[in-house]
Structures are given as C-alpha cells and as structure tokens.
Amino acid sequence: MVHLQGGHAVDGRSRCAARIRRLLSYARPRSIRGRITALVTLLALALLIPTAMAEGAVGRQAVADAIWLEVRQQADLTAAAVRAGTASDLILPQVAGANLVQVVAPDHHVIGASKDARGLPPLSSVWPSASDPERDVQTCASPRVGCVRLSALRVQPGASSPVVYAGRPVAALTSTEIFARLFGIQDAVLVLLAAWATWLVVGRTLRPVEAIRTELATINFNDLSGRVPEPPGDDEIANLARTVNGTLSRIERAKRSRDRILTRQRQFVADASHELRTPLAGLRTELEEARMHPEETDLAALLGDAMGDVDRLEQIITDLLLLARVEAHADGERLPVNLTALVRREVATRTARPEVRLWAERDVHVVAVQSQLVRALRNLLDNAQRHARDAVDVQVRTCGGFAEVIVADDGPGIPEADRERVFERFTRLDSARSRDHGGTGLGLAIARDVAHSHDGSLRAGESSSGGARFVFRIPLDESGPSP
Secondary structure, eight states, X not given: OHHHHHHHHHHHHHHHHHHHHHHHHHHSOOSHHHHHHHHHHHHHHHHHHHHHHHHHHHHHHHHHHHHHHHHHHHHHHHHHHHHHTOOOSEEOOOSTTOOEXXXXXXXXXXXXXXXXXXXXXXXXXXXXXXXXXXEEEEEOOOTTTOSEEXXXXXXXXXXXXXXXXXXXXXXXXXXXXXXXXXXXXXXHHHHHHHHHHHHHHHHHHHHHHHHHHHHHHHOBTTBOOOOOOOOSSSSHHHHHHHHHHHHHHHHHHHHHHHHHHXXXXXXXXXXXXXXXXXXXXXXHHHHHHHHHOGGGOOHXXXXXHHHHHHHHHHHHHHHHHHHHHHHTTOSOOOEEEEHHHHHHHHHHTOOSSSEEEEEEOSOOEEEEOHHHHHHHHHHHHHHHHHHOSSEEEEEEXXXXXXEEEEEEEOSSOOOGGGTTGGGSTTOOOGGGOOGGGOOOSOHHHHHHHHHHHTTOEEEEEEOTXXXXXXXXXXXXXXXXXXX
C-alpha cells in the first residue's frame, strides 16, 4: 500500500514537472525578435538590479554619514559653548536637523537641553571615557522621540566633565529610502527603454528578412522569374538576399535547360518514331504481300528489299545510340590525336565520285575521342558528296588555338535561313528529302554534338562556288607538338 502511494506521488510530481515545462514552452517567445528582446531585457535586469541595490546602499550610507557628521558638528558646537561658559539651560541648535541636544552632568542629571529635548531623561546611558571622548550611538530608549541617532561627546577629560548628546530621530531618516525608490524607478525605466529599443532595432533589422520570406512564398516552380529584394550594404542579410537571388537564377536556368531538354527529347522521340515507322511499314507491307501471294512473289527481290529496309533500320538505330553516347560523354577516353593524319586516311578511302581534294597543315594535334572524330568527319564527307556536283574540298588548319576541318562542296548550297535547321535531328531540306539520297537525317546532328562534346563548334556557311561549307572546330592539344 505504501508502495502504491509512493508511486502515485512520483506520477504526480512527473505530471507537475511536465505541466511546468509545457507552460514554459508556451511562455517562450517564438520569434527571433521576441527572443532577442527577452534576452536583452534579462541581461539588463541582471546588470541593473545589482547596480540599483549598490546605488541604494551607497546613497543610504552617504545620507547616514552626512547625518552623523551633522550631529557630531552640533555636539562639538555645544561642547565648545559649555567650555566657554556661554551655554545656558536652553540650548539653541545651530545645525539644521540636529534638534535633540542635551548637556548631562556626571550624575546623569540634565543641566541643559534644546526645546525638543526639554523634559526628557538623558537620551542615552552611553558615557564616553577620557580615552574615547566621542561615541556615535543609535538608541531607542526614549518612547517619546523613538529611535535616535546621536553623538555623545565628553566636554573635558576630567571625571567631573559633563557629556553633550546631540542627535536627530531615526524617523526623519526615512528620506534615505527616496534614493532607493529613485534608483529603482530609474533602473526600471532603463530596462523598459532597452527592451523597447531592442524591439525596434531588431524589427527594423529583420524587416528585409520578412520581405525575403514574403517574396519567396510567392515564387513557385512554374514561375521562377521573381527575385527577393536586396537591402543595401554588405551585412549578413544583404549577403543572404544576394545568395537567394543567385540560387533562384541558377534554378531558373536549370529549369529552362531542363525544359529545353525535355522538349528536345519529346521531339526526338516523335521524329525517331516517325523515321523508324517508315522502313518498318515498308517491310511489313512486303512481307504481308508475300504471305498473301506466295506463288507470285519473287523471293530474291523480296529478300533484297527486306534487307534494304533492315539496313536502314540498323543505320538509324546505330546513329541514335551514337548520339546518346556522345551526349553522355561515354564513347571512349580522350587521347592525343594527329588530326591531319586522321583526315588524310579518311579522305584516302573516298574513291567514289565526286572527287575529294585535301589541303592540310602538317601535324595538327588535338585531344579527343578518335572514334567520334572519325564518325563526325565521315558524316560531313557523306553529306558533301551526296550534294556536290563535281568535287568536295577539305582543308585542315589551325586558327586562334583551335583546329579547323573545313568541308565544302559545289552543290546547290544551303539557304541562310536553314543553316541552323540542318543540324536538327531528322531534318531534310526540300532538295534532300528523298530517301534515295541515303542518310538518316542524323549525320549533321551527330557531327555538331561531337564538336560540342569536345568544347568546339560546327557552323554551316556558303562555299566560294556557291555550295555548302561546314567548319568543324575543336581546341588544339596545347601539350602536343606545335603545328
């Protein structure tokens, strides 16, 4: 039974402690402004309360010392008059406030007194000795005047010397409490001013943060064009605002880039589906025709046409995979390559008409994925030979820290409005739409992606003969031999 009661007591204390913690959490300011203000207020209280107490004690001590000085002065004046024989039985106080004055004979008989002390017994029983002729005393022996602070002064060293008592009621000293009240009011006002000033300063300091929060709340992923206000100066809040705006700019650029990539991917998927559907539809038609009329089907011609469509499908799929590898930078390690020698070997394999002519500087070196360079060069040469009438001119040179491969033909050329569009995937201009010309519509797109993956470029222009001119540029190998 005792154990159960003890358990109930423990549970009660736990609930009480939990309730106190809950109340403290509610009382705790939730805003930074409120927390800083509360902290400054507590610090001000911790500093000013001891200061106020010390000031009050010093003030009271100063007043008390002044009072003791006054009663001693009055005692000295009265003793001097007694020694001079000019004192009478009615003593007139000469120090303001010291209105209780008595001259007491050695037999403790009052032989002279001030108006306020007449009819009173000796104010104190303290009798200064010859060796200690002055004593400060606080006594409450007389009920008529209450507690008194007085100075007891022996007039002469001899045994028959009277003693002068000069004092003032302690009740009059309550004015010293005024100092404590004044100091207390002063410190309370200072604490309130500190809290109020802190509240205003912190609020003004945090106002830009609230503006930043409000603006951020209105920004969403669909519209990242908004920016938070940047306060002047170079403090932490200004740096925060600039950092937030910089982050929003990067997110906006990333979103635009993502949107462009998604749009490009959707267009690419649509174009690829269209390009793959054509040979597949032709192959399916031929096979269904052969199945419906096997006796009328020329097997050799059927297989030849089917193989042509399969070859075209394989070529498109190969180009698509190459594009994916180039964009992912995953088609091999970059190594030093002698671009001049590479172009010479590729041109040497071109035996079909029209003729390919080459002008090249010696030993132009680059750092690249060789298989990608070969594929880009072949695509450019295939495109030029497909549209040239008589010849294709190839030039290898250096220009401003870049290696350039220029492929020009004397064909019909590319209209200026279409010189960027030819690099889009599966794009064919009016003069090249027929699939009898060969190609998948991906050759120039692959060549440009290879150039971009090597920090270069591929531009289309007009040759001196009016045909198309393509300039393939990638950076030179700075560590390799000079051209």
